[in-house]
Amino acid sequence: MRIAFALCVSLALAACGETTAPPAPEPEAEIAATTPAAPEGEPMSTGLMGGLSTSASGDMAGLEIGRDQLTFSNFEDEGVAVATEYLGVLEPSALIKEGGESFAAAAPSSTATRVEVRRFTGAAPERVCGGSPATYAAIVYMVPLTGLQLMVFTGADAPGPTAHDSEVCGIYAYAVD
Numbered sequence: 001m002r003i004a005f006a007l008c009v010s011l012a013l014a015a016c017g018e019t020t021a022p023p024a025p026e027p028e029a030e031i032a033a034t035t036p037a038a039p040e041g042e043p044m045s046t047g048l049m050g051g052l053s054t055s056a057s058g059d060m061a062g063l064e065i066g067r068d069q070l071t072f073s074n075f076e077d078e079g080v081a082v083a084t085e086y087l088g089v090l091e092p093s094a095l096i097k098e099g100g101e102s103f104a105a106a107a108p109s110s111t112a113t114r115v116e117v118r119r120f121t122g123a124a125p126e127r128v129c130g131g132s133p134a135t136y137a138a139i140v141y142m143v144p145l146t147g148l149q150l151m152v153f154t155g156a157d158a159p160g161p162t163a164h165d166s167e168v169c170g171i172y173a174y175a176v177d
Contacts, residue, residue: 043086049174056172083122090115097163107149129169145174
């Protein structure tokens, strides 16, 4: 069948003065490979959460999570909103970086069921990452939400099993107020 079709196309092209066949369409697999996959799941959002750890004090005492931002506050005035991009969800047992420890081991929680990874697209407060530029955050929590741990990272790679340049620079614990 293909040979007959190719012969008909060649004859038709020759009749029109064309001597080459039209280019073959790109395979669908190549087209799909150039389109980045959308992150799985939905980004979480919360009301104001209060800090549980001593590191979550001062201007980090309150945390509110929006679909595209994290807002840090000290409860006395307006908070500092930092724009984020939702990258997806990992299991708590996933490694933070290749050859490293897991999210569950770094932010101990026997009840954690989800790790949401985000990229900071706005400038995070200096204190979030101990003076280093914060590049990514992981929100480690369980469903239903009663508390969470916010892990903050520095480095070029998003935290996850294939990351090489990703280091934890801060871990903060928060509870539902």
